[in-house]
Amino acid sequence: MVTGTGSGKRDSVPVVVIGGPTASGKSALALAVAEAFGGTVINADSMQVYRELEILTARPGTAELSRAPHRLYGVMSASEPCSAARWRELALAEIEMSHGAGRLPVLVGGTGLYLRALLDGLSPIPEVPPEVRAAARNRMAALGGPAFHAELARRDPVMAARLAPGDRQRLVRAWEVLEATGRSLADWQAEPARADPDAPRLTPLCLVLEPPRAAVYAACDARFRAMLEAGALEEVRRLAALHLDPALPAMKAVGVPELMAHLRGEIDLLSAIAAAQQATRRYAKRQFTWFRHQLPGARRLRPEGVGEQFLESLRSLIFSIIRQFLLTP
Numbered sequence: 001m002v003t004g005t006g007s008g009k010r011d012s013v014p015v016v017v018i019g020g021p022t023a024s025g026k027s028a029l030a031l032a033v034a035e036a037f038g039g040t041v042i043n044a045d046s047m048q049v050y051r052e053l054e055i056l057t058a059r060p061g062t063a064e065l066s067r068a069p070h071r072l073y074g075v076m077s078a079s080e081p082c083s084a085a086r087w088r089e090l091a092l093a094e095i096e097m098s099h100g101a102g103r104l105p106v107l108v109g110g111t112g113l114y115l116r117a118l119l120d121g122l123s124p125i126p127e128v129p130p131e132v133r134a135a136a137r138n139r140m141a142a143l144g145g146p147a148f149h150a151e152l153a154r155r156d157p158v159m160a161a162r163l164a165p166g167d168r169q170r171l172v173r174a175w176e177v178l179e180a181t182g183r184s185l186a187d188w189q190a191e192p193a194r195a196d197p198d199a200p201r202l203t204p205l206c207l208v209l210e211p212p213r214a215a216v217y218a219a220c221d222a223r224f225r226a227m228l229e230a231g232a233l234e235e236v237r238r239l240a241a242l243h244l245d246p247a248l249p250a251m252k253a254v255g256v257p258e259l260m261a262h263l264r265g266e267i268d269l270l271s272a273i274a275a276a277q278q279a280t281r282r283y284a285k286r287q288f289t290w291f292r293h294q295l296p297g298a299r300r301l302r303p304e305g306v307g308e309q310f311l312e313s314l315r316s317l318i319f320s321i322i323r324q325f326l327l328t329p
Helices: 026-037 084-100 112-120 130-143 145-155 157-162 168-181 185-190 213-229 232-240 256-263 269-293 308-312 315-327
Strands: 013-019 039-043 104-108 202-209 299-301
Touching (some): 013 026, 013 315, 026 104, 026 202, 084 104, 112 202, 130 145, 145 157, 145 168, 157 168, 157 185, 168 185, 202 315, 213 269, 256 269
Parallel strands (some): 202 299
16 A cells, blocks of 8 residues: 655656665665666665674675665774764765666665755754864763763753763764854754755655554564574674774664673573564664654555565555656656
């Protein structure tokens, strides 16, 4: 079943954007679209950019990579934080290259912040000087999350109310912006996105997968067990050996904190698995909520379950929508 309306008049680069919760079948759909329409699959998942997290992020494997070009998978080190601004810059470059080569850019991922940055642009937040950023990180290290959160609440109650004491990366970001600009990050985020005259103008067709929640949650549990069988624990062991800052995004990927706790001897493996599965389901729930309220005009795809067999029932309808989109002047 498909609901919603498509894009308006095209005056720019056509792109297909496929979103939805984790384990909903997004990657399979993106690959099918790329194969059928001569496309390039471009990653829009904030964790699949890290090369050290191949298994735990369910990156496309050799078989998938051989069927269509894939871009922005495993392109950064876990030691580097990939921001929405950095990803947007990389994605726009890949979109231009794909379009220039006569291929259809197919963006796929469940990171709402990335998709919003691509489609709507970014708030005009000034660059934070390196010394201010370093001072904010040092203060977090000295105080710890709860005390840092309390101090931020005294200075910026709006941002503190939006963030949990354990969300160290975003707490530091809120602090450094306040320090550098004298204004709350909330104020900057409320401003209209800035125009980028050098960026390609995009005409998106957004497709959002919305399978039944119970099916997605079951798929999350089964996929994590499959990840363990494929070597996820050893992957996390190698990541732990790098001794990276635990506040880095890659260190908070779903499954990483839980398996690291097991490797440190804090919990047994069965408890780690259960905790990681629960974290995955909670992440999927947040994604369901985000996609329900975002991407206005998106086509809502509601297969009866997850997996290629359920998407197959919608294939002719999806391909018809894309053909119409590409033919619209």
